[in-house]
Amino acid sequence: MSGDWSANAHSLFKEHGIKQVAYVPDAGLSGIIKASLADNDIQTVPLTTEEEGIAVAAGAWLGGQKCAVMMQSSGVGNTINMIASLTTTCAFPLFMIVTMRGDYGESNPWQMPMGRAVEPVLEAVGVRCLRADTAEDAADAIQAGLMMSFHGGEAVAVLIGQKLIGAKAFSAPAAQDAAGD
Amino acid sequence: MSKNKLFRRDVVTKLMAVRGDALCISGLGSPTWDLAAIDHRPENFYIWGGMGGAAPTGLGLALAQPDRTVWVLTGDGEQLMGVGSFSTIALQQPKNMAVIVLDNEHYGETGMQAAPTGRGTDLAAMAAGAGIGNTMTIRNEAELDELVAVLKKGQFPLVAVIKIDVATGETIMPPRDGKFVKNTFRSAVLGPDKALHPN
Numbered sequence: 001m002s003g004d005w006s007a008n009a010h011s012l013f014k015e016h017g018i019k020q021v022a023y024v025p026d027a028g029l030s031g032i033i034k035a036s037l038a039d040n041d042i043q044t045v046p047l048t049t050e051e052e053g054i055a056v057a058a059g060a061w062l063g064g065q066k067c068a069v070m071m072q073s074s075g076v077g078n079t080i081n082m083i084a085s086l087t088t089t090c091a092f093p094l095f096m097i098v099t100m101r102g103d104y105g106e107s108n109p110w111q112m113p114m115g116r117a118v119e120p121v122l123e124a125v126g127v128r129c130l131r132a133d134t135a136e137d138a139a140d141a142i143q144a145g146l147m148m149s150f151h152g153g154e155a156v157a158v159l160i161g162q163k164l165i166g167a168k169a170f171s172a173p174a175a176q177d178a179a180g181d
Numbered sequence: 182m183s184k185n186k187l188f189r190r191d192v193v194t195k196l197m198a199v200r201g202d203a204l205c206i207s208g209l210g211s212p213t214w215d216l217a218a219i220d221h222r223p224e225n226f227y228i229w230g231g232m233g234g235a236a237p238t239g240l241g242l243a244l245a246q247p248d249r250t251v252w253v254l255t256g257d258g259e260q261l262m263g264v265g266s267f268s269t270i271a272l273q274q275p276k277n278m279a280v281i282v283l284d285n286e287h288y289g290e291t292g293m294q295a296a297p298t299g300r301g302t303d304l305a306a307m308a309a310g311a312g313i314g315n316t317m318t319i320r321n322e323a324e325l326d327e328l329v330a331v332l333k334k335g336q337f338p339l340v341a342v343i344k345i346d347v348a349t350g351e352t353i354m355p356p357r358d359g360k361f362v363k364n365t366f367r368s369a370v371l372g373p374d375k376a377l378h379p380n
Binding site for chain 2: 017019020022043045046047048049051052053054055056057058059060061062063064065067081082085086089090091092150151
């Protein structure tokens, strides 16, 4: 697949019959969000907090539809009880795309602890993590994750690393000027 | 039981009498026992945990099944924990979905501690503020009759907050195996073949 992982993700959603995409926005997700909004066959469900998306996905499955849930890594912290109690207890399939913060090249210390916690915390409540650091990895992991969740009955999170989406720049204007010198 | 407050089991009995073939999601604690006691059927998805998740589960279902009516039956504490979902639901404007909150102003399952709903927090106002067009607060039999009429007409999306007494009925437990409840529900809604062989 070509280099644009967001476009690949959208085609894979279509191929796998994803009908709902529930998300809290993140910069790294903006491409897939845009593609989902422009697609009349996909219902986009913006959320006020990430655990709602876990429940929306369960409800979609109860009604015979597949829902992908997308969030920034910080939001993973909000989902844990909903995943443990609802998804894992009832063995709902779950497919998540998590764009990482507090990861490769991060300069905001407030993001670091949750970034480090994402994998162990998700694994602890029964979610398998597939890590992707290149566009190719991302397409492979999304394809694999969609199979594992909606056919294999698993809970899967594809973690898109900052090596792929880039680290957000944080520097004061003065510092930027200095850096530009 | 105080004389002039509605009793939850009577309320649920009255509502279920006009349920028709609506799909029902119940929130953890007493609403789940109420639904199991009064109208147990395969088209019930009983939630025993995941506090705050009943309404968004109902939303995912309502979007997936636009030709079916979806009722979420939950409590004030459960709904308060997922109160942002009023905004999430309002954004979608599902024409087939009602959230019915049995509001006893207490956390019933944990020892009847006072909840904010008894001290000024108005869930119907919060739903209206989130953009839910039809909101009601029900305090007596006459208002309950109005809710029944609104449910029959299907004026959705709807959030109805029913002020009830703290008294509970006999604890009637539905099956507690979540996988079984999920598969039973899916088989009833989708047919056994599609439910057990998704593609």
